[in-house]
Amino acid sequence: MKNANSCITLAVDQPLTPLALEQIAFGAAMQLSTGHWQAIARCRDFLQQLIQQKRRIYGVTTGYGPLANTYVDPEASAALQQGLVFHLSSGTGPLLSPIQTRAIMAARVATLARGHSAIRPEALKLVLDCLAHQLIPQVPAIGTVGASGDLTPLAHITLALMGQGQVWLKEQVMPAQEALAACGLTPLHPEGKDALALVNGTAAMTGIAALNACQAERLLELSLVLTGAYGEVLNGHLEALQPGLAILRPHAGQLWAQQQLLKICSDSQRLQPVTQPPPRLPEDLPSGRARHQQPLPQDAYTFRCAPQHLGAVKASVDFHQECVATELWSVTDNPLFLPETGEVLHGGNFFGQQIAFAADALNNALITLAVHSERRLARLTDVTLNQGLPPFLRGNQNGLHSGMMGAQVTATALVAEMRTQAHPASIQSIPTNANNQDVVTLGTLVARRCATSLERLSEVLAIESFALAQAIELRGGPEAGFSRSAQALHRRVRAISAPLEDDRPLAPDIQRLSQHWLLPDHGFV
Structure with missing residues (x-):
């Protein structure tokens, strides 16, 4: 894949540009700065404090969508996050291209790197590792309405991070579990807000649009x-x-x-x-008459x-x-955290x-x-x-x-x-x-x-x-x-x-x- 040996490093005070995203989509790896990782860890710690206080936080201690009127004990966090990915992995139609999927992953990383989504650092690092190893989830193109962002395509990406579904590994199709093992990567076991942070946002439309x-x-x-x-x-x-x-x-x-x-x-x-001024009309043009078929x-x-x-x-x-x-x-997910x-x-x-x-x-x-x-x-x-x-x-x-x-x-x-x-x-x-x-x-x-x-x-x-x-x-x-x-x-x-x-x-x-x-x-x- 083009740019497979290059790397784009995202600066903490500069956005990911469409041109840089395109380079990642065509094979470049992606790195975050120390400042990014500090912001990500700080936000995750803030979420942990809120969970310990048993605060009501959408998608973390409540159900999803119209089921948010269900309060969920933090002890059930892992099951809640896993269920989110499973029920949203319902896409259909042709697959997005590997280039489009890489673009989506890069766009999602750029959002999560801002440090307001409360994802665990190890969960985000797995996305970056997949980009570096050319491990690309297979994502059905149809299934999102672009309202709570792009839930369905992002869920299929997250499903692959969890070791399920099919992926491309250096352009070869194989089960996600097998591909992760081949790269020495541990499948994601989402908890806290990991899954919600990964699936909830405009990354699919934004990555493709970039x-x-x-x-x-x-x-x-x-x-x-x-x-x-x-x-x-x-x-x-x-x-x-x-x-x-x-x-x-x-x-x-x-x-x-x-x-x-x-x-x-x-x-x-x-x-x-x-020609300025415009050329004169012919001297022999008859008075009061027109001459046809002249050059336009x-x-x-x-x-x-x-x-x-x-x-x-x-x-x-x-x-x-x-x-x-x-x-x-x-930053395009919900809820957002300002530590x-x-x-x-x-x-x-x-x-x-x-x-x-x-x-x-x-x-x-x-x-x-x-x-x-x-x-x-x-x-x-x-x-x-x-x-x-x-x-x-x-x-x-x-x-x-x-x-x-x-x-x-x-x-x-x-x-x-x-x-x-x-x-x-x-x-x-x-x-x-x-x-x-x-x-x-x-x-x-x-x-x-x-x-x-x-x-x-x-x-x-x-x-x-x-x-x-x-x-x-x-x-x-x-x-x-x-x-x-x-x-x-x-x-x-x-x-x-x-x-x-x-x-x-x-x-x-x-x-x-x-x-x-x-x-x-x-x-x-």
Whole structure:
């Protein structure tokens, strides 16, 4: 697994960032500072004092959910915690990927490390040991409504820590008990608030959303590069990228997109330069008459409105990123403990509405990136619109060979797939849990949907990037006046996929490119 030999050390006064979480998700180990362990032990000691005083503490000396009206003697602590994990381990559907599960584990550690959840240090250390040993629980994707956080997926993770269920150990599937033994780890026997601390919080939606945040930023930057190359292939106008447009409409995202597009296109010899003041009309234009079929002075919206579109997407990506970053720095279980003031606070920090709203907004932004990509691809492959390029970018023997005809249809189908997932989930509250959870957020459903949208978007962008590499060659090659950005794009595509000559199955090329664009460590602009 990537990053398997590296380690992320979390500082006590700094949050876990989405990028650091992504590194852990892709294989890096995770360490806490001495300050973290001191805070964790202090909070656990505070809980022990409360238990000895037989205080009423939800989930520790009471039952769960609507059964909190049952008081439980502390002597039954272990049975109470074990039962919580068992009854919540009821997920179904496909498994989350090992990368997603690692992200969830890292997000949960970041919350528990703050020292307000009263978990035993040895219980939290077991999570870190599993990350270090590449021991990853198998977690069904469906079962959480994102209200008391992500109870079901987190319970499946905790179940594996207890030596039950199935896990991946360095990508090999085996029983959890066997995997723990192979790593020299002792299964968890939860007591006190161990299980409740591990299962009660927004870690599943937040961990997946953090991965989405990183991938969304990369695919937005890729979309920017593809848009610039598209403009070059179709001899677009630099005028639409001028700073004055953003100055007069000062959205931060538009200003960013305007600056980035101008930067990557500034050395292009193919884009039409700005003429100020605008050129005069022909001297021989008859008085009171019109002259038709003259060159268009501006481009189709896929290029002319690119700063406005990509800028709006940037705003949604930034909103989502800020929300995720805040959630990674938050303590999201219940109850919470403040040893320094002697308070025990019962509340709703596990309620995932912020992530749900942000993920819905991101999902819609991702769909628009796919829509615009598909429209750019449609213009590139349509002989009536592509300014002299061959039909479907074949180049010769058109009709005998069909070029990118099938791939363009696939891009259309991918956009249709994404559009069916556009209805917001964050408003779809369904009461549950005997009306204890009478409103729910479905934040994890939205985060999972975003993850799927990112996969589909990467496939659309893979098809477009392949088409642009082909179009660049049909225009004379990357040295024929194309920008350094377009040349770099061409090199990256050709390092993975060969040019299209006679027809061949393009599914393997699309898959390789789409997976490549999703990987970490890409810098596009």
